[in-house]
Amino acid sequence: MDNFLIITCVHHFQKDGKFYGYGPFIREMNLWIKNRKKVTVLAPLIYSGIPGKIDLEYEHPHLNFKSVPAYHIQSWIARFKALFQVPYILLMIFWEMSKASHIHIRTPGNMGLLAMFVQILFPFKFKTIKYAGNWDPKSEQPHTYKIQRRLANSPFFTRNAKVLVYGNWADNSSNVVPFFTASYSETEIEPVRKSSLKEKIKLVFVGSIYSGKNPEVGIYLSKILKDKGIDFEFIYCGDGVMRPQMEELSIQLDLSENVKFLGNVTSAEIKSILKESHFLIFISKTEGWPKAVAEAMFWGCIPFTSPVSCVPEMVGNGERGVLLSTNPEEIYLALLPYIDDEELFQKTSKQAMDWSRKFTLEKFQKEIVNLECE
Structure with missing residues (x-):
């Protein structure tokens, strides 16, 4: 069955049974899922929040949202919590990838980091990996971003995938497709x-x-x-x-x-x-x-x-x-x-x-x- 899986660290909100997120991201994803029979979103859900002016809703009749913790490691308390959160998130990623027909990973980010390791276990499933950051190999990047970049750029670790990046760079592998983002219609x-x-x-x-x-x-x-x-x-x-x-x-x-x-x-x-x-x-x-x-x-x-x-x-x-x-x-x-x-x-x-x-x-x-x- 056609099941398009989205893995992202974008925070989401729920209102009246619908799911909302950062407007530019949702606007783009609505194009990705337009002709899909089923869509699964694996991402953090902020239960206490409400959509803001900048947020938009997913437009799909068969959207299944799977909530995971919005983990980070920026404090000692957060690192302690992550010891329990990360194994659960990894299991969720593995389980949803096993059921997906198309895996779409948004990187760089905390969810993208975990997903890039788990996707190695699914070499025969088609994947699109959107690297929304700076792909320039000479740029200063957090170490976790560099890990995601290396995994995505490696045909050995990341197979059957199209990695969408901004710009043309000398070290691009066969995985990489120079891409763009759009905001307006003709x-x-x-x-x-x-x-x-x-x-x-x-x-x-x-x-x-x-x-x-x-x-x-x-x-x-x-x-x-x-x-x-x-x-x-x-x-x-x-x-x-x-x-x-x-x-x-x-x-x-x-x-x-x-x-x-x-x-x-x-x-x-x-x-x-x-x-x-x-x-x-x-x-x-x-x-x-x-x-x-x-x-x-x-x-x-x-x-x-x-x-x-x-x-x-x-x-x-x-x-x-x-x-x-x-x-x-x-x-x-x-x-x-x-x-x-x-x-x-x-x-x-x-x-x-x-x-x-x-x-x-x-x-x-x-x-x-x-x-x-x-």
């Missing part, structure tokens, strides 16, 4: 008209507000813009542990009228904001295929971002965006050519838009089907 493609940069410069940050995304860069850039007398607004879309600190910093630097924190917003609200924004400021420490960058480009919002993972390929090494460090003064200087030359802005914006619009949900769906036909 039906959503429409012309975008940006307001003049002479009126007001509109900047945006989209993502979790924590240290890995370097969100404070936008605040310090905003301080420079204000000191230079430039009319601008900077919108933060997202939430996270650093948000209170960021809000306090913006008050201290007298930026309250220019910088706005919206918290988690719906995909429709993000779409509307990106259509109006001129620049995305997203200097993240590590990424796989950053949806914030791809979505900004889809709506002609030029990304100012970091040269990690496949991002240099995405921005055409500078043709469709700007690769930068976390130095706010450097970012300000990189903005000036676009502020002074609207023709340059329009040209770069169009190139970004044209490239990103090649990667639609429809194309993603076709590539999923092709994976099993190869």
